[in-house]
Amino acid sequence: MSEAGSGRITKVVIVGGGTAGWMTAAALSRLVAGGVSVTLVESEEIGTVGVGEATIPSLLDFNRMLGIDEDAFVRATSATFKLGIEFRDWTRLGDAYLHPFGTHGRDVEGVSFHQLWLRQRASGAGDPGSIGDYCLSAVAARRGRFNRPSANPQSVLSTLSYAFHFDAALYAAFLRNLAEQDGVVRVEGRVVAVDKDPDAGSITAVQLADGRSIDGELFIDCSGFRSLLLGDALRVPFTSWQHWLPCDRAWAVPSARQGPLTPYTRATADTAGWRWRIPLQHRVGNGYVYSSAHIDDDAARDALLAGLEGTALGEPRQLRFVAGRRDRLWEKNCIAIGLSGGFLEPLESTSIHLIQSGITRLMTLFPDTGFSTVETAEYNRVMLREYEQVRDFIILHYHATQRSDSPFWEHCRTMALPESLQSKLELWSGKARVFREQGELFTPDSWIAVLLGQGIDPQSFDPLAAVLPAGETARFLAHVRDMIDKTAAAMPTHEQFIAQHCAAP
Numbered sequence: 001m002s003e004a005g006s007g008r009i010t011k012v013v014i015v016g017g018g019t020a021g022w023m024t025a026a027a028l029s030r031l032v033a034g035g036v037s038v039t040l041v042e043s044e045e046i047g048t049v050g051v052g053e054a055t056i057p058s059l060l061d062f063n064r065m066l067g068i069d070e071d072a073f074v075r076a077t078s079a080t081f082k083l084g085i086e087f088r089d090w091t092r093l094g095d096a097y098l099h100p101f102g103t104h105g106r107d108v109e110g111v112s113f114h115q116l117w118l119r120q121r122a123s124g125a126g127d128p129g130s131i132g133d134y135c136l137s138a139v140a141a142r143r144g145r146f147n148r149p150s151a152n153p154q155s156v157l158s159t160l161s162y163a164f165h166f167d168a169a170l171y172a173a174f175l176r177n178l179a180e181q182d183g184v185v186r187v188e189g190r191v192v193a194v195d196k197d198p199d200a201g202s203i204t205a206v207q208l209a210d211g212r213s214i215d216g217e218l219f220i221d222c223s224g225f226r227s228l229l230l231g232d233a234l235r236v237p238f239t240s241w242q243h244w245l246p247c248d249r250a251w252a253v254p255s256a257r258q259g260p261l262t263p264y265t266r267a268t269a270d271t272a273g274w275r276w277r278i279p280l281q282h283r284v285g286n287g288y289v290y291s292s293a294h295i296d297d298d299a300a301r302d303a304l305l306a307g308l309e310g311t312a313l314g315e316p317r318q319l320r321f322v323a324g325r326r327d328r329l330w331e332k333n334c335i336a337i338g339l340s341g342g343f344l345e346p347l348e349s350t351s352i353h354l355i356q357s358g359i360t361r362l363m364t365l366f367p368d369t370g371f372s373t374v375e376t377a378e379y380n381r382v383m384l385r386e387y388e389q390v391r392d393f394i395i396l397h398y399h400a401t402q403r404s405d406s407p408f409w410e411h412c413r414t415m416a417l418p419e420s421l422q423s424k425l426e427l428w429s430g431k432a433r434v435f436r437e438q439g440e441l442f443t444p445d446s447w448i449a450v451l452l453g454q455g456i457d458p459q460s461f462d463p464l465a466a467v468l469p470a471g472e473t474a475r476f477l478a479h480v481r482d483m484i485d486k487t488a489a490a491m492p493t494h495e496q497f498i499a500q501h502c503a504a505p
C-alpha cells in the first residue's frame with residue numbers, strides 16, 4: 001500500500017457548522033473517546049445556507065448510528081414524517097404521481113412485482129389500477145396517514161418506509177448539542193487563510209480573522225458553496241453538469257401552515273423549473289428552483305409567492321448554485337462533505353444523504369495511522385459514482401416529460417443524456433428491466449415509480465411474468481391491493497400520530 005502521508009491522526013478540524021459540519025462532528029465525536037480531538041470552526045457572521053429540510057429514509061440509519069431517540073429528534077426539529085414525493089405537472093400539466101418510499105407488491109418466485117402488474121395491464125382483463133396502488137407508502141401518503149413500519153416481515157406494514165421533513169437550523173442545533181456533549185470543541189471565528197505544507201501541499205492549519213490559528217492533521221471542508229479548503233486552497237476543479245441540470249437559482253420562503261399535514265414533499269413543475277412544498281409541524285417550507293437562462297428573478301419570485309397555500313412568513317431569500325461536483329472529494333489530508341464537494345438540486349432530497357454517505361465512508365476508511373492513496377482513491381471512486389447515479393435519476397424527471405409549453409421544457413425533453421442514463425432507459429424501454437448497481441442509492445422501486453409515473457411505458461414485459469397463470473395473477477394483484485388498502489385505512493392520520501408520539505413543544 002503506498003502512503004501519501006504518515007503518522008497517527010489525532011487532530012481533526014472541521015471547517016463549517018451547517019448541516020454537513022454538525023452531522024460530521026456528531027459522527028466523528030465517537031473518535032474522541034479513542035484520543036482524537038475534533039474541533040469545529042464556524043462563523044455566525046457568515047451563517048449557513050439555511051435550507052435543506054426534506055430527507056430520504058437513509059437518515060434513519062444515521063440517527064440510529066448516533067443513538068438518537070426518534071421521537072425526541074422529531075420534537076426537537078419540529079419534524080414531520082415523509083412517505084415520498086408527489087410530482088405534479090412533470091409529465092403533462094395536470095398530471096400527478098407519487099414517488100413513494102418502500103416497495104411495490106411482492107416479488108413472486110424471483111419475478112419482480114412490476115412485471116406481473118405490466119402483464120396484467122397488457123392483458124386488458126380488468127383495471128389493475130396504478131403501480132402506486134400496490135405500495136403502502138404511496139396509498140398511506142395519499143390518505144394523509146402514517147404509522148411506523150412493523151418489524152414482522154409477514155406484515156404488510158413492514159413494507160412501509162419513511163423519512164422526515166425537519167427544520168434544518170434545529171437539526172444542526174440538535175446535532176451540535178450531541179457533538180459537544182461528546183467532546184467536540186466548537187470555535188467561533190472566520191477562516192481567512194489556509195496554511196499548507198510547502199512540500200506535501202497538504203493543509204496544516206486554518207487562520208482566523210482574530211489572529212488565532214487552528215492546526216490539525218485531517219481537515220474536513222464543510223464550508224458550503226465557498227469550498228474554502230478543497231476548492232480554494234487545494235484547487236480541486238469543479239465539473240459542471242449545468243448542461244443537463246440547468247436550474248441555477250432558487251427563491252425560498254416559509255409560509256404559515258394551512259390544511260392537513262401531508263406526509264410527503266410536493267414538487268410542482270413550473271415554467272422554468274419546479275417549486276417545492278415541505279410541511280413542518282410549525283410552518284411550511286417553500287421554494288422555486290429555476291433556470292436563470294429561462295426566467296428572470298422577479299418572475300420566479302412572483303411565481304413562488306403566487307403558488308403559496310398559506311401566508312408568506314417573511315421575504316423570499318435567493319440562493320445561487322451550479323449543479324456539479326469537485327473532481328475529487330478527498331485530496332491529500334482534506335475531505336469535502338456537503339455543498340463544498342458538490343451540489344445536486346433537491347428534487348429527490350438527496351444532499352443530506354450525500355453528506356451522510358460521505359461521513360459513513362470516511363468512518364469506514366478513517367486514516368487513523370496516516371493517509372493511504374489506495375484508500376483515498378477508493379473513497380473518491382465510490383463517492384463520485386454515487387453523485388453520478390443520483391444525477392442521472394434527477395435528470396430522468398426532466399427528460400421524461402411531454403411538456404413543450406416553455407423553452408425550458410423543450411430543452412429538457414430534447415437534451416442529450418449521459419450515457420449511463422441512456423443505457424438504463426434503453427433497458428427499460430424493451431422489457432421493463434431495471435437493475436440496481438452496487439452501492440446505488442435508488443432502488444428499482446424508485447426507478448419504476450418515476451418511469452411509470454412520468455409515462456415512460458415499456459414496449460413489453462419480462463416473459464418470466466408468466467410465472468403465474470393469468471387468472472391467478474389477477475387474483476394475486478387484487479389480494480395485494482386489498483391488503484394495502486385495509487392496512488392504510490387502519491393507520492392513524494399523520495396529525496394523530498404526531499400528536500400522540502412527538503408533537504413539537
Ligand code: FAD
Nearest residue numbers: 016017018019020048049052054191224338339346351352
Ligand atoms: P452551509 O449550510 O452553507 O454551511 C457552511 C458553513 O461553513 C457555515 O457554518 C458557515 O458559517 C461556514 N463557513 C463558511 N465560510 C466560512 C469561513 N470563512 N470561516 C468560518 N466558517 C465558514 N438538501 C436536502 O437533503 N434536502 C433538501 O430539501 C434540500 N433543499 C435545498 C434547497 C436549496 C435551494 C439548496 C441550495 C440546497 C438544498 N439542500 C437540500 C442542500 C442542503 O441545504 C445542504 O446539503 C445542507 O444544508 C448542507 O450544507 P452545508 O453544511 O454543506 O453548507
